[in-house]
Amino acid sequence: MKRFAELLDALLFSPARQAKLRLLADYFAEVPDPDRGWALAALTDSLSFEAVKAGQIRALAAERVDPELFEWSYDFVGDLAETVSLIWPVSAPSPNAMPRLSEIVEALQSTTRAKAGALLEGWLDQLDATGRWALLKLVTGGLRVGVSARLAKTALAEWSAEPLERIEEVWHGLAPPYLPLFAWLDGRTSAPELGALPTFMPLMLSTPLEEAELESLDPREYLAEWKWDGIRVQLTGRAGERRLYSRAADEIGAAFPEIVAAIPEEVTLDGELLVLRAGEVAPFNDLQQRLNRKQATPKLMEEYPAWVRLYDVLRLGGEDLRPLPMAERRGRLEAWYREAPRERLDLSPLIPFESWDELKELRAGARERGIEGLMLKQAQSAYIAGRPKGPWFKWKRGALTADCVLMYAQRGHGKRSSYYSDFTFGAWREAALVPVGKAYFGFTDEELLQLDRWVRAHTVERYGPVREVEPALVLEVAFDSIHRSTRHKSGIAMRFPRIARIRWDKPAREADTVETLAKLVV
């Protein structure tokens, strides 16, 4: 447990992705089974035991600590789990007496809520402060140390030098504490056998198209489709089970039960999850109402009906179709779809075209909702996991821009730790600026130096690593689209904002208004 606690602590304080990967890889290399497997399960949210309630923890502390001292301490620290972990009155325990992570997890899985309290109390006595903090985070659910399941798998890949796609492929056929996975990644055995499980098939990803590249591409070799503004999903039905996976190989079926119910037998499909009303794609914001939820209420399902627009088939019957050319897979997909009406599923149509110019025009006209641009897929290409350069291109429609005023700047991390490099900008609503977005790229290194100097010279207030600046610098912000948002004061949210230009010349008063931006909402 000591090592796991140290890992969580270090992850919490390391904002950089590369640093997190290094910390995780170091842990997997050093810690034996089954502890590292249980740690992996905790980090990927794959552990299930009845979580202990905050009240229970508070009650344990109340038996040991004077209430007045506890209150003062809680006021100072601000977090219950941390307060209890620090205040727990025990002198430095010996590292050998500390329980292992596996002991804790295994005991919790086979206990009742009534008995969990006594177990917890015993462990709190045996652990040091960091260990107690990690324990309390573990048992209350949600580690919140900034590690996604995908990042944990990426760390496994970097540590073991096996491709991430191979790990994603076997992942859903395994269960904690993942002994066969680590045996394979250690190089002691071959990869775990999958059998006929509804596991994830790693996705083929596209690369952005540089328009200049079109010259060298033959339009006759490519199929074109619209690029839908939803989220990429994989549907799989196998051996009587149905699964809905996100592009990061997370299972998201619980949030979309109507889609799971519609997944056919013995097939794996690639498509875009969208909210659709009478065949019309709803704004991305509607889909967002359904994402990141543990489950869906009937009301949500009625208000935001989910569909999947299909564009590829990877497995049909027992047959793996990935080696087949794109055009042939498309033929199989269409034939399969025609066989029977498919509730909640439709086909993403192919766009017929003769020349690149024709497509360019179509793309330029594509401003309606739900379309982000075009996809070009080489007709002869096999389905290759990962992001091979070329066979698939995404050709996004041109960016929108707005002139916004810099409001706050925050220091970055690592190489940027002494530069103000994260910028919050706003637009005018009457005489006041309202934040409309945040961006931390788009500028050159030279521009970053200039921005940093400007921020330091025009600071009006400081809040920890954040500085509020004089409302005097205009940034031309580029973004893919703009949406309504109830979570932001401005009522709007930008997708993929970046700094396109610094308008040193433009007076802040002449920057855009929230009202103007709201007109761009799709």
Added chain:
Amino acid sequence: MPGGLYCEPADLFIDPTRKVARAVITHGHSDHARPGHQRVLATRETLALMEARYGDEAGAERQALAYGETLRLGEVSVKLVPAGHVLGSAQVVLEYRGCRVVVSGDYKRRRDPTCAGFQVEACDVFITEATFALPVFRHPPDRDEIGRLLRSARLFPERAHVVGVYSLGKCQRVIALLREAGYDEPLYTHGAVEPLCALYERLGVKLGPLKSVAGAKKPELAGKIVLAPPGFDDRWLRRFPEPLTAMASGWMRVRQRAKQRGVELPLVISDHADWDELTETMKEVRAPEIWVTHGREEALIRQATLNGLKARALSLTGFEEEDGELPLFS
């Protein structure tokens, strides 16, 4: 009491914040040791630190008093005993007509390779500091914290590890602890900590090879450990390859406080007594009366009461929480 603690029968002030005729200085931190007093009584080391900082302003007449040695001032006898806070730090023991008062000054109980350890003095009145007087402050073993720093430097050999340390005491203690842990490579220093490191060396504290950051090229600093005062200008970090910011302070115990300052590697190393040390010491000195000052008086008084001791708050102004309470970045 804006002038610091005053002892009337000897007409002396302890750590006065204003210029006075006779001052006893517990230790060299600048909010306790101020310039311009007429007569100054302190340990040899504390006087040396004051002379290094203030030159001629260190006090017109300076008298060194060794630990354990007694000086009579009228009816009052004055003695200094080790406080374990920083090099030269002392508790002040005053005796007057059979009543013994001990002023702890800033102190800690755990071993520190750079200074003499705290000595328990039984007394009638114990005046204690209370910087970390909340039960959430329990400093972990130094060895573990230094171990985390060394582990990070090994795990990220391309990054310079810049450790924020108070330039008097904490800096030299961290260096000495690194040496005890077997780290014998050169340690890099910010200009602001260098004079004090040199002085520690002159006073007999061995720190091993130190190099100034000023003379070092960027690639040379990869994977190195750098000691800098907590208030350095963040732009100074640009001379380092992918700097990783650490901070050695008792305040690092609370995660939110460390996160707010952008610290990536918080090291809980303090030169002050933690909660257990404060409460144990209150018992050990067996004083019928305890006065609490410098920090969170209310919590320590509460604990004293729970332990059946008589305690009250004594409010003094003009003191900073020097244990890294300064912002990491200016």
